[in-house]
Ligand SMILES: O=C(O)C1=C[C@@H](OP(=O)(O)O)[C@@H](O)[C@H](O)C1
C-alpha cells in the first residue's frame with residue numbers, strides 16, 4: 001500500500017474522540033467467557049485484528065461467538081455486543097492464527113491445553129521471534145505436551161481435555177503476558193495454578209492486576225497478596241456481563257495531539273478507576289505541559305502547543321513508549337525514558353525502531369540499555385517506517401501533526417488494535433464535533 005501522508009494540523013483542536021474498547025480487556029473477557037459455565041455478554045468489545053483473531057481462535061476451539069445488537073446507549077457507539085457460548089469441551093485438532101498478537105500467542109496455549117486434541121498455533125513472520133519460552137516451559141512443568149520452535153511460534157499444544165495444574169516458577173521479565181496466560185486458564189486446571197516469578201522485575205504489572213480483577217469478576221478466587229506470586233484456586237468460571245472500557249493506550253496519540261497542536265481533545269468514557277496501564281497518560285501529559293481533567297464525562301486534555309520533556313520509568317506502562325517518544329521528539333527540553341528493555345520483544349524491537357525512525361526525521365535519539373534519551377532538535381519530513389507495529393504508525397502520525405512531509409509506511413498496521421485509525425485521526429483534525437468510530 002502507498003505511504004500515508006500524515007496530516008499537519010492547521011489550528012488548535014476542538015475534538016471529542018470516542019475510542020473503541022480496550023484490546024487487553026476484550027481479549028481477557030473473551031478467554032474467560034470461553035472457559036465459563038454459561039453464556040456471557042461482552043458490551044462494546046473492540047473489533048480489531050487482535051481481538052478478531054482471538055475470537056476466531058476460540059471459535060475454532062468450539063466456542064460460539066455471535067454479534068448481538070447493543071441495548072440502550074453504549075459509550076462505544078453503535079457496536080454490536082458479543083454473546084459467547086462456551087462448548088462442553090474445547091475441540092482439539094485445530095490450527096490457530098495468532099497474527100502478531102501477544103495476547104493470542106501467549107494466552108491461548110494455556111487454554112489449548114484443555115482441548116481434547118492437539119492445537120497448532122502460528123502467526124505472522126514477526127510473531128515467530130516474540131518470546132514464548134516461559135509459557136511453554138511452564139505448561140510442560142504442569143504435565144502438558146508442547147512442541148515448539150525453540151521458545152517461539154509455531155507451537156503445538158497436546159491438549160488432553162484436562163490439565164493437572166499446580167505450582168510453577170517462571171521468569172516473566174520478558175512479558176507480563178506469560179503470567180496472565182496461566183492465571184486466565186488456571187482456574188480450570190484440576191489443582192488450580194500458582195505462578196512464582198523469579199527474575200528481573202516483571203514489566204507491565206498493571207496488566208497482571210487486570211487479569212486478577214477480571215478473574216475475580218468471573219468468580220475465581222485469586223491470591224496476589226505476596227509479591228511475584230499469584231494463586232488461582234480451581235473453580236468454575238461464572239458467566240460475564242461486562243462493558244468494555246475504551247482503550248486508554250490507543251487514546252494516547254489523540255490526547256497527545258492536544259499537547260502537540262494546542263487546543264482541546266476530550267475522550268468520553270475514560271474510567272475513574274481502571275487497571276489499564278494507559279491511565280498513566282494523565283500524569284505524563286500533565287508533566288509534559290497539558291491541562292488534564294478527569295470527571296464523570298471523561299477526560300479533557302487542553303494543550304498550548306508548547307511541551308517539555310519528561311524523565312520517566314515506563315516499566316509499568318511500556319506500551320506507551322512509542323507515544324511518549326514521539327511527544328519527546330517535539331518537546332523543548334530533553335526526555336529520558338527508562339525501564340523498557342523488554343519492548344525489544346514487542347511487535348518489533350521498539351527501541352531500535354524508534355531510534356531509527358525518529359532519528360530519520362531529525363530527532364536526536366540515543367538508545368540506552370533500557371530505554372531512550374531524546375534531546376531537542378529541529379525535525380524535518382521523511383519516510384517513517386513502521387515494521388508492522390501499530391504504535392510506530394501512530395508515533396509517525398503524532399510527528400506529522402507539526403512536521404510537514406512525514407510519510408508513514410503501512411498505516412493499515414494500526415488495524416491491529418484500531419479498526420479505523422485514519423478516519424478517527426482525520427475526524428479529530430476536522431474538529432467538527434464528536435467523532436464516533438464505526439467498529
Ligand atoms: O496482557 C496484556 O494485555 C498486555 C500486556 C503488556 O505486555 P508486556 O508485558 O509484554 O509489555 C502490554 O505491553 C501489551 O500491550 C498488552
Ligand SMILES: C=C(OP(=O)(O)O)C(=O)O
Nearest residue numbers: 100101102103319346347
Ligand atoms: C505490546 C503490544 O501488544 P501485544 O499485545 O501484541 O503484546 C502493544 O499493543 O503495544
